[in-house]
Amino acid sequence: MSQPQKGICAEANLHALFLMFNVMEDGENIIRHKLAKVLDIFEHYDEEHYEAMVSGVVAVGTNYWMELYPGLLPNDLAPFPDFSEHDRSAPVVPFDLFIQIRADRADICHAIGIEVCDLLDGNVELVEQVKGFRFLDGRDLTGFVNGTENPKGMKKFEVAIVGDNDPDFAGGSYIHVQRYQHNMEKWNKLAVLEQENIIGRSKDENIEFDSDDRPAFSHTKRTGLKNADGSSMEILRQSMPYGDMKVQGLYFISCAHSPQPFTKMLQSMIVADDDGVYDKFLDYTTPETGAAFFAPSINFIKQHAK
Numbered sequence: 434m435s436q437p438q439k440g441i442c443a444e445a446n447l448h449a450l451f452l453m454f455n456v457m458e459d460g461e462n463i464i465r466h467k468l469a470k471v472l473d474i475f476e477h478y479d480e481e482h483y484e485a486m487v488s489g490v491v492a493v494g495t496n497y498w499m500e501l502y503p504g505l506l507p508n509d510l511a512p513f514p515d516f517s518e519h520d521r522s523a524p525v526v527p528f529d530l531f532i533q534i535r536a537d538r539a540d541i542c543h544a545i546g547i548e549v550c551d552l553l554d555g556n557v558e559l560v561e562q563v564k565g566f567r568f569l570d571g572r573d574l575t576g577f578v579n580g581t582e583n584p585k586g587m588k589k590f591e592v593a594i595v596g597d598n599d600p601d602f603a604g605g606s607y608i609h610v611q612r613y614q615h616n617m618e619k620w621n622k623l624a625v626l627e628q629e630n631i632i633g634r635s636k637d638e639n640i641e642f643d644s645d646d647r648p649a650f651s652h653t654k655r656t657g658l659k660n661a662d663g664s665s666m667e668i669l670r671q672s673m674p675y676g677d678m679k680v681q682g683l684y685f686i687s688c689a690h691s692p693q694p695f696t697k698m699l700q701s702m703i704v705a706d707d708d709g710v711y712d713k714f715l716d717y718t719t720p721e722t723g724a725a726f727f728a729p730s731i732n733f734i735k736q737h738a739k
């Protein structure tokens with residue numbers, strides 16, 4: 434099977450640098466070539482600083498994909514889904530390229546970021562740069578452990594990586610990114626039990642509430658969905674907290690073998706059901722960007738770089 438990019442299923446890191454670029458016109462040949470060079474930069478740092486657990490992802494915006502790789506279409510490629518209802522919306526903010534750099538050392542993330550930007554200079558505009566970090570024992574800035582119900586071990590690959598049903602794109606991954614900003618002042622005014630009901634888990638011990646005890650509006654009820662055959666709908670979340678003393682939030686990243694599960698979960702968060710229930714967490718955190726990407730396998734990027 435084609436080799437997936439290392440950063441898609443990598444274990445959580447201490448630091449990250451998330452870079453969003455738009456490509457200047459008519460640079461497709463050069464960009465195809467340079468994306469392979471970005472993979473070389475990741476590999477170089479991974480070898481030189483093995484202890485830093487370096488990993489990276491190069492992902493191409495679904496709107497830009499057809500320009501970069503004309504005639505080569507992953508089966509389920511689709512723009513970022515557009516959902517809104519009342520004061521809840523998920524803004525669609527497409528980017529041409531998403532480069533995720535992660536390591537257990539902030540200096541290594543920085544050094545890789547500088548090399549990547551130097552390499553792409555002249556062909557792209559850097560439109561977003563966000564530093565992610567691990568907070569306490571893997572908690573979101575709202576205080577809740579994030580990622581507990583993520584698939585683990587080999588299951589990660591099953592959930593996140595395209596298989597042989599789309600042979601030309603096997604080893605790739607559909608990626609959705611949203612930058613959420615939390616309203617910490619409003620969140621911190623809630624009693625802990627109110628916060629726990631919104632998430633559907635206990636805060637300190639991170640224990641899942643029984644299904645019957647979880648309110649219909651809880652985040653885990655709205656996103657813990659089932660497929661038609663009764664199996665659990667799954668995505669691999671690689672989100673990380675970001676922020677400074679003024680602005681705090683979560684850089685949400687979903688990786689999956691199809692865009693469908695993320696789309697259904699986001700819809701269930703935003704669009705109320707027949708009982709008027711939506712994800713109450715959205716009263717305390719707001720998505721400010723939303724972009725869809727495909728991260729092809731290493732083999733695909735290298736093969737099309739020539």
Ligand code: HEM
Nearest residue numbers: 573577578579580581582613653656657683695698699718
């Ligand atoms: C501000 C943004 C978000 C925050 C802070 C957040 C936080 C959390 C937390 C604390 C949990 C419980 C522990 C766990 O990770 O299993 C959770 C579960 C989950 N979240 Fe989110 N989340 C966010 C956005 C999203 C979005 C946009 C989606 C998908 C569209 C999503 C999908 C899920 C799923 C599938 C679960 C596991 C549900 C289960 O228990 O089966 N989350 N999230």
